[in-house]
Amino acid sequence: MKLYYFSNACSMGIHLLLHEIGTPFAIETVDFTQAAQYQPTFMAMNPKSKVPLLQRDDGGFVSEFPAIAYYIARANPAARLLPNSLEGEVKALELLDYMVATMHMRGFTRIFRPNYFTNHEAQYEEVKQAGVEIVRKGFALLEPVLGAQEFMLGDFSIVEGALFFLEHWSRFRAQIAMPANFEAHLDRLLARPAARKTLAAEGIAEGLA
Ligand SMILES: N[C@@H](CCC(=O)N[C@@H](CS)C(=O)NCC(=O)O)C(=O)O
Incomplete structure (x- = not known):
């Protein structure tokens, strides 16, 4: 998995969850100071121009914090990041x-x-x-x-x-x-x-x- 983030943005919450599950992942900064979120390279992955953005191991993307967090929890049940009910x-x-x-x-x-x-x-x-x-x-x-x-x-x-x-x-x-x-x-x-x-x-x- 790969997390697109910017330092001190809300993406730090997803970053924390990825460290909690303990499996290797990559990170790539989206430099807001250079307006990188509005550049074609990033917008091709997330036209909403927002972080966090998660690239899954199958290449697909998940955006929106609650959806990313839910995906991480369900894809890694051993980490027990969601209640079991x-x-x-x-x-x-x-x-x-x-x-x-x-x-x-x-x-x-x-x-x-x-x-x-x-x-x-x-x-x-x-x-x-x-x-x-x-x-x-x-x-x-x-x-x-x-x-x-x-x-x-x-x-x-x-x-x-x-x-x-x-x-x-x-x-x-x-x-x-x-x-x-x-x-x-x-x-x-x-x-x-x-x-x-x-x-x-x-x-x-x-x-x-
Ligand atoms: N609804 C989105 C909001 C994400 C969001 O607003 N992220 C901010 C950083 S904390 C962002 O990417 N801002 C870029 C901008 O406003 O240009 C989510 O839940 O992930």
């Missing part, structure tokens, strides 16, 4: 969709790319603040779901892939305080070898110390 799988997908479609796309995208939401630079701060509120509301809604558990569904699962980038961004990029159980959850993730390998490979110092 319909109820558990549905819960995982429900959480992933909220984290990606709402907390990332509606929240953090406003904070990091306010220009996607307004043409007026004077409104950037207002847009960013709206993003911060969406992220805060997200963590507040999820706080009782995590509760005192070690991981979101009890055992480590694909949901941790999305939480990895959301929590890392909150603490290190956006300085948004999270509920105490999510701060502790990020500390647990950062202690995992897979997280350390991901951060090192992407050249991210924050959280590696």
